[in-house]
Each structure stands twice: as structure tokens, then as C-alpha cells.
Amino acid sequence: MKHLVGGISSAGRALPEMDGQSLLIEKAAGPWLWDRDGRRYIDTALGFGATLLGHNPPEVLDALRQTQEKMMMPAYSHALEEEAATLLSAFTGELDKVIFVNSGSEAVHLACRAARAFTGRKKVAKFAAGYDGWFDSVAFGNAGTPDAEMSQPVRPEKEGMLLLRYNDFTDVDRLFAEHGDIAALIVEPVMANAGCIEPAPGYLRYLADSAHRHGTLVILDEVLMGFRVHLGLTGHLQGIDADFATVGKAIGSGTVVAALVGKSAYMAVFERGLATRAGTYSGNPPVCAAVIATLTALKTRDYRQLLSQGDALRQKIINGCRARGEALCSTGYGSVFTFWRGDAPPLDYRQAATTADKAWSLGLHFALRRRGILAMPFAFGRFYLSFSHDVAVLDTLAAGCIESITERPE
Numbered sequence: 001m002k003h004l005v006g007g008i009s010s011a012g013r014a015l016p017e018m019d020g021q022s023l024l025i026e027k028a029a030g031p032w033l034w035d036r037d038g039r040r041y042i043d044t045a046l047g048f049g050a051t052l053l054g055h056n057p058p059e060v061l062d063a064l065r066q067t068q069e070k071m072m073m074p075a076y077s078h079a080l081e082e083e084a085a086t087l088l089s090a091f092t093g094e095l096d097k098v099i100f101v102n103s104g105s106e107a108v109h110l111a112c113r114a115a116r117a118f119t120g121r122k123k124v125a126k127f128a129a130g131y132d133g134w135f136d137s138v139a140f141g142n143a144g145t146p147d148a149e150m151s152q153p154v155r156p157e158k159e160g161m162l163l164l165r166y167n168d169f170t171d172v173d174r175l176f177a178e179h180g181d182i183a184a185l186i187v188e189p190v191m192a193n194a195g196c197i198e199p200a201p202g203y204l205r206y207l208a209d210s211a212h213r214h215g216t217l218v219i220l221d222e223v224l225m226g227f228r229v230h231l232g233l234t235g236h237l238q239g240i241d242a243d244f245a246t247v248g249k250a251i252g253s254g255t256v257v258a259a260l261v262g263k264s265a266y267m268a269v270f271e272r273g274l275a276t277r278a279g280t281y282s283g284n285p286p287v288c289a290a291v292i293a294t295l296t297a298l299k300t301r302d303y304r305q306l307l308s309q310g311d312a313l314r315q316k317i318i319n320g321c322r323a324r325g326e327a328l329c330s331t332g333y334g335s336v337f338t339f340w341r342g343d344a345p346p347l348d349y350r351q352a353a354t355t356a357d358k359a360w361s362l363g364l365h366f367a368l369r370r371r372g373i374l375a376m377p378f379a380f381g382r383f384y385l386s387f388s389h390d391v392a393v394l395d396t397l398a399a400g401c402i403e404s405i406t407e408r409p410e
Helices: 058-070 079-089 104-119 169-178 203-213 264-271 285-298 303-323 349-355 358-370 391-406
Strands: 025-029 032-035 040-043 097-101 123-127 161-164 182-187 217-222 244-247 258-262 328-333 336-341
Touching: 040 391, 058 285, 079 097, 079 258, 079 285, 097 104, 097 264, 097 285, 104 123, 104 182, 104 217, 104 244, 104 258, 104 264, 161 169, 169 203, 182 203, 203 217, 258 264, 303 328, 303 336, 303 391, 358 391
Parallel strands: 123 161, 123 182, 182 217, 217 244
Antiparallel strands: 025 032, 032 040, 097 258, 244 258, 328 336
């Protein structure tokens, strides 16, 4: 009898069996994963974006080892926590106050708590089909659920959480006309878990400006996209004036860390006792050492080259498939993207839900896996690239994708 529920602790990480065998990973390094039988795979999930430097970067491992030899978990403050916060805030602009937590879900929860405490309001708005963590309230309306479709005339609401249509300017106006008591608006700069749907020109700025006009604070959910397209917040590149931001994944190279960053005036609710925060493991020494080592390493990396190589890879796969009679397109950026069947990529969730093909995505997963490439098996899955994916790996990945897609996995 197996004692691990479902064979894994997070359902989102589960892969289907192939030929009656489950996949168990034994080792990771750079762009590679090895299973228990010693077979090597190119990884395109990369801890769902958590290993931007590649798996097990030596500089981060060294920092972890040195810190673990000194201390694992004191109950009290330590110097690495402030050092990590100082370094992180150097890349987040006016959002210069930091609280470390253990997961992106915690960071979003803490941001909502702070916004409610500051404004005295209770409601929060998020995007239909957006993913902002797995806690009860923000898990409402995730991609693939009926609520995400927003097909009814009445705006979906659950436990004070309201849903909003992404890339719909008119729905922004309707939201604030209907509700004058919204504490915060949570926005991902890219709808990553709905298939990397990109924002329409001017949409995010319009959204943030509208929120502020109505006294609503803006929470930028950058747990996935933060530090992925440049050394900082993706939302800042797109002109969002945010009051809080949540970051995680890429800042810690796979260690268990996330953070809430925010403007001083709003983060002061914690120091004034208006909102509580806790967490035995929040900001522990090893993860702070990993954050410092990761951000220090990212300062030396060439983001332009990563994005350029990723965009070239996407186009190479699209062109190769079209040359073989298979229409293909893509959404996202050079370091995180989604492939879609057809010539026109979706512009919003309704189009994405219509275009998504679960059977095709699952078949593609198996076809790639047989060729030594691991990719997400579900319809809104993403391909991630890291700084460790060199030209040879990308060439192998391109060839494997073209072959797998054009054999028409069904």
C-alpha cells in the first residue's frame, strides 16, 4: 500500500504513467533530469519556473552548504534575512519593504490581508482563469473551472473574491461601477496558467489606473513572472504602478521561498499591528542565502540573449511544423511560452479555452517523453527555458518538438 496521497504531495506536479510505469526523478543538473533508471531528459518545466539558472546551480548550492553548516533554523533574527531583503528590494523599485514567506500562495494571502487592513474594505478582485495560489478564496475561478468562463450575467463572487475578465477594458469599468468597496485587485502581468496569454496594449496600465481612482490597491502577482524576463518585475516593464508584489520561484533557485514586497505606507500595517504575520520557517537562513546567491548570479546573466534564443526556438518549431503541414502558433515570451494548434494565438481566456485540446497536449507529452524531453501534459501547460539551456540543448529540443507535434499526437 502506498501512503503518499496520489503518489505526490502537489497534484499539479503529477505526471501520467507511461507504459505502465510512473516517472520518478533521481537527479537534476542544469537543463537535465535523470529518472531512477538513469535515463536523461531535457526539462522544460524547471520547477514551474523556479530554476531560472538551471537545476542545482553551483553558486547557490555552495551558499546553501555554507549556511547549513552554521545554522538551519534559529528562532531569532539573523543577518542574512536583511541582506536578502536589501538585495531583493534593489530590483523592485518603490516596493522596497520585504516579508519573506514559504510559498507564493502565502505571499498572495499576506498581500490581501495587508490591503484589507489598510483600506478597511473586504472584497478583492482577481482574474477569471488566473492562478494566484491554492488557498480557498484565490483558488476561485482557476483556469478550467466553470466559474472561469464567466458565462452568467452576474459577476462570479465567492467569500469576497470577485472575478474579472482579462484583456476586457469594458469589464474593468463594470467592476468598479458595480463594487465601490474593493480593497485590492490582483493581477498577473501575463496569464501564465491559462496558457501565457499576453496583455493587450495599454490594458494593464488602464487596469491599475482605474483601481487607484477607486481607492483600490494593486497587487502584482509575480510569483511566476518575476525576474523571468528581466532583473526585476515584469509588471514594471509594462507600466503597472503596483502597491504590492508577490515574488517567488526564480528568486530562490528551487528552495522553499517567496516574498511579499510593497510600498512602505502599506507594509506599515504589519509594524503597526493592524495585520498579523507569522511562519516558523519564513526567512530562514538557508533560503535567504539561496536568494542572495541567486540574485547575485542573475545580475551576471544575459537576459536579452535568453529571450532571443527562446523566441528563435519558438519560431523554429513553428516554421518546422508548418513546413510539415501542421499549423502552430505560440503565446508568451522567450523564457516561458505555450504552443497552440492553429494559426492564431488566443487573446483572452475564452479563446484559450476554445483552442485548448487536452488530448493533444497529453499526446504531445508522451511523444516528447519518448524522445527524452519532459513537458507539462495539460492543456494550458508552459515551456520554460533557463540560462543553462545552451544551443545544443535548444537544437535537440526544437527537433524533438517538431517531430512530436507533426506525428499528430492525439
